[in-house]
Every structure is written in structure tokens, then in C-alpha cells.
Amino acid sequence: MGYKLSAICGVNWLIRQVFKWQYLFFVVVTGAVCIKEASVILEIDPKIFGTMIYLIILCAPFTKLLLGAEMQFIKMFIRNIILALIFIAALEKPIQENESSFWILATIFSIGIYYFMKWFQAKLFQRYLFKNILNKDYLEIRKLKDKLPPKINIFMDANEGDANQRMITINQRAVKKDYQDIVELSFLNREKRTGISYYRKAWNSSEAPLEREFVDIEEFYHPVFYVFPFGKKHDFCFWLIQFDVSKKSAFFYER
Numbered sequence: 424m425g426y427k428l429s430a431i432c433g434v435n436w437l438i439r440q441v442f443k444w445q446y447l448f449f450v451v452v453t454g455a456v457c458i459k460e461a462s463v464i465l466e467i468d469p470k471i472f473g474t475m476i477y478l479i480i481l482c483a484p485f486t487k488l489l490l491g492a493e494m495q496f497i498k499m500f501i502r503n504i505i506l507a508l509i510f511i512a513a514l515e516k517p518i519q520e521n522e523s524s525f526w527i528l529a530t531i532f533s534i535g536i537y538y539f540m541k542w543f544q545a546k547l548f549q550r551y552l553f554k555n556i557l558n559k560d561y562l563e564i565r566k567l568k569d570k571l572p573p574k575i576n577i578f579m580d581a582n583e584g585d586a587n588q589r590m591i592t593i594n595q596r597a598v599k600k601d602y603q604d605i606v607e608l609s610f611l612n613r614e615k616r617t618g619i620s621y622y623r624k625a626w627n628s629s630e631a632p633l634e635r636e637f638v639d640i641e642e643f644y645h646p647v648f649y650v651f652p653f654g655k656k657h658d659f660c661f662w663l664i665q666f667d668v669s670k671k672s673a674f675f676y677e678r
Contacts, residue, residue: 425605425652428556432650432663435548439541446537451506453526455513460523473514480507552664556602562646563668577644578670581611597646604654606663610647616640642670 458476462469484499553559562577577597583589590608598606620638648663 429652442540449530449533452513453530456526609649612645614643644668
């Protein structure tokens, strides 16, 4: 089970990266082509603009380092080195007639493909997870027209005072039995929204003055699931999925 799920997650990640990189490739090349044509019009050496953009691409990852995100810095720095090399190669290529029009259209098309596939792939992957691995009803993943949630649900179990018992109980009910040894709810983050509510009290059968008070308007849960391909006894794991569930939406029913 662990190897199968890891392979599915790996393929899903690889497909996502392919569409992401084709989008980045077209954006970088189009930028280089537009800089070349603008330099010809302005009669300026394109290497001047090229060097500025090149330095911006390479320096951008250091913002992550200033924020203390070392791993994100490394990933972004490697990515930007590759993009910078693509940019320089495109900048040094001789200008061809109507080249910018082609690359601009190709970039628009590639952006459309990227965002469509990002949405479609996420929906497809979530459908697989909620059908085979996670308990959709218990986690309150529902549409407005679906039936109301069961009496035993994540919102009820999240009120357990003991943190260890809370997570054990939710894991037993959120993850389907065949995958409980390799899939775990590792983090359960909560977000509570409090705001102003206006109301009127009954007052001698007439309209009372408008009053206000602060109330809890909404409560969100952000469960984060991880995969342990070799079992939970081993420390090696990777991120599976994170999604948001709304307590208010879960108990709202549209007939």
C-alpha cells in the first residue's frame, strides 16, 4: 500500500512540475524576446537590460533567506539558476520577424494550460483520496445539496480535551482502515473568526433599539495529512494533502 500510494503521489507531483516548468519556460523566453525587440527600438544594447533581469532572477531567492526559510531558499535558488540560463540563451539568439507575437501568444496559451491543469489535477487527486483513502463524510467534505453530516464527525472529535487522544480518535475515523498504517493526520490547525453581531430584543411588543455584541461567526479546520511509505514506526514521511473545512458550511443544508 505504501509503495503504491507513494508512486501515485510521485507521478502526481511530476505531472504538476512538468506543466509548471513549461509555463515558466514560455514566460522567461517571452521576456527575453520582448527585451531584445525593445532594445532595437530604443537603440540600446540588450545586454544592459538582460544583465538587470538576470541579477533580479538570481537575487530573488535571497528574500526567502532573510525570512529564515532555508529550504525554500535552496529550492528557489536552483530553480532561478535554471531560469536565468534559459533567459540568457534566449537573449543571445538572433531576432526573427514577428518573433514576439508568436511567443506572447504561446505564453498566454501555456498560462491557460498551466492553471487549468493545476485545477483539474487537484480535483482529480482529491477525488482519488476521498474515494480510496480518506473518510469524506467524517471530514465534512460536502456540497450544499448533500445530506447533513453524520453525528460523529471531525468537529465533534476536535473538542476532545486531551490532544493525544483527540488525534488518535480522528485518525482512526478520518483514514480508511487499509491505509491507517501509512497515512496520518499529523496536524490539525484551527481558525476561529469573531466579529460583531447586531440584534434587537423584544420590548413591550414594539421594536427595541438596535444592540450589538461580539460573537464567534465561523470556525475553520485545516487538517494536514502525511504519508509514511514504510510505516509509522519509521521517521521518513512526506506531505500528502491539506484542505480547509468550514463548520458553518458543513451544517448548512440547501434543499
